Amino acid sequence: MGSYQNGVVDGERSATPVDKGVDFAQYFCTYAFLFHQKEMLSDRVRMDAYFNSIFQNKHHFQGKTVLDVGAGSGILAIWSAQAGARKVYAVEATKMSEHARALVRANKLEDVVEVIEGSMEEVTLPEKVDVIISEWMGYFLLRESMFDSVICARDRWLKPMGIMYPSHARMWVAPIRSGSVDKKINDYEDAMDDWYHFTNETKNKYGVDMSVLKKSFSEEQRKYYLQTSLWSNLHPHQVIGTAALVKEIDCLTVTVNDILEVRSNLSSSITLENTRLCGFGGWFDVHFRGRKEDPAQQEIELTTAPSIDNGTHWGQQVFLLHPPIRVSEGDGLNVSFLMKRSMENHRLLEVELGCEIRQCSGTILPSFNKKFYIE
Amino acid sequence: MGSYQNGVVDGERSATPVDKGVDFAQYFCTYAFLFHQKEMLSDRVRMDAYFNSIFQNKHHFQGKTVLDVGAGSGILAIWSAQAGARKVYAVEATKMSEHARALVRANKLEDVVEVIEGSMEEVTLPEKVDVIISEWMGYFLLRESMFDSVICARDRWLKPMGIMYPSHARMWVAPIRSGSVDKKINDYEDAMDDWYHFTNETKNKYGVDMSVLKKSFSEEQRKYYLQTSLWSNLHPHQVIGTAALVKEIDCLTVTVNDILEVRSNLSSSITLENTRLCGFGGWFDVHFRGRKEDPAQQEIELTTAPSIDNGTHWGQQVFLLHPPIRVSEGDGLNVSFLMKRSMENHRLLEVELGCEIRQCSGTILPSFNKKFYIE
Numbered sequence: 001m002g003s004y005q006n007g008v009v010d011g012e013r014s015a016t017p018v019d020k021g022v023d024f025a026q027y028f029c030t031y032a033f034l035f036h037q038k039e040m041l042s043d044r045v046r047m048d049a050y051f052n053s054i055f056q057n058k059h060h061f062q063g064k065t066v067l068d069v070g071a072g073s074g075i076l077a078i079w080s081a082q083a084g085a086r087k088v089y090a091v092e093a094t095k096m097s098e099h100a101r102a103l104v105r106a107n108k109l110e111d112v113v114e115v116i117e118g119s120m121e122e123v124t125l126p127e128k129v130d131v132i133i134s135e136w137m138g139y140f141l142l143r144e145s146m147f148d149s150v151i152c153a154r155d156r157w158l159k160p161m162g163i164m165y166p167s168h169a170r171m172w173v174a175p176i177r178s179g180s181v182d183k184k185i186n187d188y189e190d191a192m193d194d195w196y197h198f199t200n201e202t203k204n205k206y207g208v209d210m211s212v213l214k215k216s217f218s219e220e221q222r223k224y225y226l227q228t229s230l231w232s233n234l235h236p237h238q239v240i241g242t243a244a245l246v247k248e249i250d251c252l253t254v255t256v257n258d259i260l261e262v263r264s265n266l267s268s269s270i271t272l273e274n275t276r277l278c279g280f281g282g283w284f285d286v287h288f289r290g291r292k293e294d295p296a297q298q299e300i301e302l303t304t305a306p307s308i309d310n311g312t313h314w315g316q317q318v319f320l321l322h323p324p325i326r327v328s329e330g331d332g333l334n335v336s337f338l339m340k341r342s343m344e345n346h347r348l349l350e351v352e353l354g355c356e357i358r359q360c361s362g363t364i365l366p367s368f369n370k371k372f373y374i375e
Numbered sequence: 376m377g378s379y380q381n382g383v384v385d386g387e388r389s390a391t392p393v394d395k396g397v398d399f400a401q402y403f404c405t406y407a408f409l410f411h412q413k414e415m416l417s418d419r420v421r422m423d424a425y426f427n428s429i430f431q432n433k434h435h436f437q438g439k440t441v442l443d444v445g446a447g448s449g450i451l452a453i454w455s456a457q458a459g460a461r462k463v464y465a466v467e468a469t470k471m472s473e474h475a476r477a478l479v480r481a482n483k484l485e486d487v488v489e490v491i492e493g494s495m496e497e498v499t500l501p502e503k504v505d506v507i508i509s510e511w512m513g514y515f516l517l518r519e520s521m522f523d524s525v526i527c528a529r530d531r532w533l534k535p536m537g538i539m540y541p542s543h544a545r546m547w548v549a550p551i552r553s554g555s556v557d558k559k560i561n562d563y564e565d566a567m568d569d570w571y572h573f574t575n576e577t578k579n580k581y582g583v584d585m586s587v588l589k590k591s592f593s594e595e596q597r598k599y600y601l602q603t604s605l606w607s608n609l610h611p612h613q614v615i616g617t618a619a620l621v622k623e624i625d626c627l628t629v630t631v632n633d634i635l636e637v638r639s640n641l642s643s644s645i646t647l648e649n650t651r652l653c654g655f656g657g658w659f660d661v662h663f664r665g666r667k668e669d670p671a672q673q674e675i676e677l678t679t680a681p682s683i684d685n686g687t688h689w690g691q692q693v694f695l696l697h698p699p700i701r702v703s704e705g706d707g708l709n710v711s712f713l714m715k716r717s718m719e720n721h722r723l724l725e726v727e728l729g730c731e732i733r734q735c736s737g738t739i740l741p742s743f744n745k746k747f748y749i750e
Contacts (some may be wrong), residue, residue, distance in 0.1 A: 024394040034592045051581055078583055099588055106587035208453055212481035215475055217409045295482055
């Protein structure tokens with residue numbers, strides 16, 4: 001297989017050709033499993049949002065042409081057809097496309113929905129479309145970097161007055177408390193204790209001194225236990241300060257360059273009396289608003305913010321601070337946020353969080369800067 | 376990156392070029408982690424076998440040249456040097472080679488051990504060697520198909536009277552009992568119950584009939600829960616019949632063709648009164664015997680047979696029969712065994728087990744044939 005370009009050569013980061021074979025082996029292949037599709041199709045909040053966005057805005061679909069990017073099982077394509085679309089192109093890169101085709105037929109929509117197996121960057125459609133619909137969001141919005149494919153589709157296949165479903169997306173971050181930090185610190189310390197016993201044994205029993213590897217082992221374990229973001233379904237009570245907007249995206253105008261790096265300075269206030277700042281939680285929301293010239297009749301929101309009843313399969317991404325820091329109501333946080341793609345794998349992300357705490361009293365605690373990996 | 380040939384074009388199976396990028400992404404990368412190396416270095420049975428095979432057979436190493444294939448942390452190369460080798464080449468495909476180099480230096484062996492980063496198929500050595508040592512065995516011996524690289528090394532770099540460490544390998548299979556079969560059958564049935572509720576919900580709430588996918592979903596779940604071999608550390612009491620030898624390998628003479636397919640007819644007798652045949656366990660052993668012209672002074676065995684005290688990180692591979700079959704002491708099993716490589720990934724395996732049960736009474740139960748996946 002060949003390769004395709006990922007991203008635009010601009011600014012600091014040059015485009016690294018993506019090897020398609022590797023991309024399939026590491027990324028696409030998981031979507032070929034019905035079990036994985038079922039997990040997403042069982043996410044009630046996700047399903048309700050897309051279902052409502054389509055059926056409460058039929059005027060966007062009736063008699064129109066639609067493109068479903070990364071169609072998976074074909075659910076969005078099928079709903080678009082049921083909402084009255086004249087023609088729907090459902091593009092899916094994996095063999096899941098065969099199941100999508102079977103579903104289309106079983107639901108008597110084969111005259112409307114055409115399933116095309118292939119990557120969005122490579123397929124050719126017979127015409128441009130009125131609507132591009134896609135469920136492209138990964139953890140913390142941009143993990144998986146699938147939005148690149150949606151942008152590519154938009155630039156190639158969306159008519160001038162066409163509409164994006166969803167139309168907008170936002171990333172949020174808030175300070176949190178979490179028992180996970182204690183567990184992870186313990187796990188790391190246990191791993192280092194075990195290393196100590198291991199190197200003793202290897203030296204005494206087998207005559208090989210492995211102590212020179214301690215630093216590397218420690219870095220590897222630190223990265224694994226303390227610097228890799230966690231998936232979590234946070235309880236709203238774990239959010240201890242105001243949420244800050246990291247990024248706003250207009251899906252009609254955003255470019256890949258705009259999302260190669262996400263850089264932002266944020267402010268947050270602690271809202272809980274005497275608590276531990278254990279880290280930050282990150283999540284996203286998307287909105288279905290149509291466009292200025294052709295707005296939605298019913299605006300729909302899909303949010304993945306911490307919730308008791310309306311959690312989603314995305315959860316939130318948790319970035320732990322070790323050790324946690326005592327904070328109190330009214331303390332202010334100045335946070336510098338930088339997110340970029342991993343050099344080794346463009347579908348994974350790296351985050352640098354800098355934080356300065358201004359206590360109520362006026363004291364400013366020394367700022368710290370930590371690097372995290374969204375794997 | 377390019378590709379290299381895997382296997383020889385002969386017989387039924389043609390060689391499929393292996394994409395190196397994909398191979399790295401799926402296979403090699405796990406060996407770049409110190410945590411993984413430490414797991415293997417902490418396997419007491421494994422370490423003792425190789426340590427003893429070297430240090431109780433120093434005559435094979437003193438003043439000799441050695442090649443360590445897939446050196447990892449470099450432990451075997453270091454031991455070879457400590458046993459008196461004149462020169463050791465430690466070939467390692469991943470960045471673990473850098474840690475190996477540091478270990479060699481820290482143990483003051485840099486004059487003897489040369490670490491070379493690269494794949495065995497591609498590196499060039501300055502000379503042929505007296506000994507090839509390697510720990511290449513995967514689950515059930517051949518998972519990972521690393522032995523291909525050892526054979527390649529032998530054919531290119533072993534002197535005519537050179538020695539292989541280990542010198543021999545065997546695969547074994549025995550009938551077993553296991554509570555896992557009940558659990559897996561339950562898991563599968565739960566998954567299908569859940570599918571039923573899922574399709575009802577998707578139809579009633581979201582207007583899409585997904586029942587056409589039931590067969591595919593069922594096959595996917597069957598494969599996952601019932602047809603994928605399990606890793607297990609079997610207790611000897613779980614072995615309910617005599618172990619049968621599946622394959623014997625002489626590491627000096629075996630070719631890749633010999634191991635592309637492993638085909639064997641086996642016999643086993645049930646040794647437990649009134650029990651359930653829940654499946655088969657598969658394991659291996661290797662021996663360090665030297666060669667006829669230059670034998671070991673102390674023959675060492677490394678076995679992964681079910682054991683109370685001497686379990687290894689390899690465990691055994693378990694192939695479950697669903698439903699289990701009632702058998703009794705003296706019943707005879709005629710088993711046809713066929714193992715070959717997965718078309719999608721040459722490092723994974725597929726096994727077909729056919730079994731005919733001849734009861735003590737003389738009754739012959741209908742034979743069955745089941746396919747399994749070693750993932």
